[in-house]
Amino acid sequence: MMLRRLKFLIGADPKASSPLALPAPESKCLDGDSSSLVPEALHEIAVYIHRFHNLDLFQQGWYQLKVSMRWEGSDEVAPGFPARVVQYEAPDSVLEDTAAVWKINDADHSFCTRPFRIKYARQDVLLSVMVSFNLSVRMTERFLTSPVLLKFELLYAPTHSDMNEVQYNLDNFPASVHEIRVPPKALLGLHSYCPLHFDTLHMVLVDMSVHVVLLKAASSVSSQNFLSECQANSYSEFQSVTAQAIRNGESGVDSMDIALWKTLCASRDTLLNELHSLSRAIDKKIDELDDTEDTSIQLVAKKLDGKKTEAWGFKNGMIMEMKSRLEESAIVLRTVSEPENWPYKTKGGQSSELSRIEMLEGLQSLGSQLSSIWNAFLRFHRKYRIPIMEYLHKVWAEDRNMEWSLWLVHSEMDIPQHNSNNEVVEENGWAIQAARKTPMRKSHEDPAVAAASRADLHRKGIEQMKINSTYLQDLQIYGKIALVPIISVEHHTVQCQKLSKVKEDTRFGFTGSLEQEGVSITPMTSRGKLPPKLADQGTGRSGRVLKVVVFVHGFQGHHLDLRLVRNQWLLIDPGAQCLMSEANEDRTTCDFRELGQRLAEEVATFLKNKFISGSRSATYESFKLSFVGHSIGNIIIRSALTDAAMKPYLNNLYTFLSISGPHLGYLYSTNTLFNSGLWLFKKLKGSPCMHQLTFTDEAELQNSFLFKLSEEKTFEHFQNLILVSSPQDRYVPYHSARIERCQAATRDLKKGPAYTTMLKKCLDQILLPDTNDRTFIRCDVNFDTSSQARTLNNLIGRAAHIEFLETDIFARFIMWSFAQLFI
Structure with missing residues (x-):
């Protein structure tokens, strides 16, 4: 039987000890054997569990949520007691051959939702239940000075189990545990949305809201009768x-x-x-x-x-x-x-x-x-x-920006300006100093070393902080605040500008007569609009926006390598259509031209299928195409954009999230161990892409693949560009991931000028004015490596490179801080 609404009180033995297990207050005694009147209060914490969304569970089976509550920092203090439960909507399904209802465990004072079965990805289960807990507290102890912990356990049982085994597994074997802290300052009153995600192996979205209030309990005359008096409100x-x-x-x-x-x-x-x-x-x-x-x-x-x-x-x-x-x-x-x-x-x-x-x-x-x-x-x-x-x-x-600002350091990007120095090569407003006149910089001024030092200083400052805000605190982040990555964000916006002398310029995607003041430019294909052939596939009904995100793995990677970043994108924009590219899986040693062609064909096929399937229900009015790449996956993306199959979609490019991408190659890599391994790999395997990354694919650097790629119009088509790097990642040169000047190049008279030209061509595209404002962001991620063992991965600088794939905290911070770039 499923109850629509039920309210009940948890009883207790009047002879039992106080749930807080606290000594009697120091005050006058009544008749010598009981304490004087002690002011008492209780916190009622209501948790509304609305929806369970299977974002990325790998295993089908029966699942259940278990909720409990306690004061932080003391095992002697009794936990919160469930005070009332309300099933405010009938469940959409029931567990076969069992009573699929929520339940209370009197042994540990916990609440469990009804069991539900997960069969497929992106599945929604409406739980629609509210449970409130009472935590009694005296004014003399633990009053607005200790935080409260909400503990959520994800219980799991295999689908093939019989009903007895299902219930046994659900009762005894949690698959994952997630705790939320309610800080003392929030105990006077809190009303907040609270998403629950568990961990990277059990990535779900539990839509919840938490509400806290401080209520008056009955005054007590005896510490032994504390609980019964708290319930005596008549x-x-x-x-x-x-x-x-x-x-x-x-x-x-x-x-x-x-x-x-x-x-x-x-x-x-x-x-x-x-x-x-x-x-x-x-x-x-x-x-x-x-x-x-x-x-x-x-x-x-x-x-x-x-x-x-x-x-x-x-x-x-x-x-x-x-x-x-x-x-x-x-x-x-x-x-x-x-x-x-x-x-x-x-x-x-x-x-x-x-x-x-x-x-x-x-x-x-x-x-x-x-x-x-x-x-x-x-x-x-x-x-x-x-x-x-x-x-x-x-x-x-x-509020995400404010809450997570502790680990994010924001600054405006330092963009070189045009000047009249004779020793400067000028083009399109960019000033690049000639290599032979650039003074040598000291080793401690190396950008990667300086970035790592700044992050370490910031981390030491955080270690000494005591955080007591009014926000709910996710213990995945606030449990050990010194272990959370430090992110330095450099932000720049390329303002949309009117151009006065343009007849026809395909770089900007428009045509028109010479412009006078007040005369606007007519777009050839407005940014975000459908290409004509795809627009004709609609049925003429109300239009929608199709948002497609393509995730491209790196060298010898797997198509699910970027699943954690994909999950964060889906949390921000649940309607996004994600393509985890498999075209180059197990084939990343090929020529980048071949890798790019396969990716372009895969993306084009995916888009055509989406438009055809979408036209059966409604017309897609426009669409946005975004890319996320890791390591050499970013070079594959840029190569794909030069392929003919991608030409119809170039005006629809939206956001490019580049995670540790060697955009300028490995010409000035300082990692000796990695360089030796790379040389050996090229000798033994003869990998074309490795030769292209190290500029050994052609005798002249100006004829190399990466130099030619820098001349192709790839970056300029994106409305938003985010370059994520790490000074700890020595697999990819720091300057190459950030697309910035390299000190070694300024001292190299032979290859330096060609490298500088390649850098300038990339930056010219990024800073080229568009018909819309373009957002350009560089993000430096500094991971905590103090607890990591001294392994080969750490020695060769691979640990940070892989950390981008194994943690999602950095992506959570960056993407939620600039959520408008991902919707």
């Missing part, structure tokens, strides 16, 4: 508790009572602000809130601070604006953790203006009001879950 029990305090002469207000009051008010105002923000964002009215303030709340607020009476409640039905959540959290944290900052204290640490019974009544009313608002929020979220999820996802995506 007014009659509240009266008995307060009466006991009065009988024992506790009429003054303790500073911890005031601290609890302030935090509950901050929690309520944060929740109301979020609720109204969501209401405005999705344009849906909230009509379930009572905008009347309880008299006991007004009384406490007035006596504590008469000037702030209105700030605790409503004004004309709308919540008063307050300081940002971060600032408010900092105030509360400082108040709780530093007793000397507790306000309203008289001798003995108590307030003489407010009685204890008034404070307890105010706290009870405030807690009830906060609980009512929280329940209204949960109902509002379930009612409008789709637009709310879309809004939270948009906010989350916009």
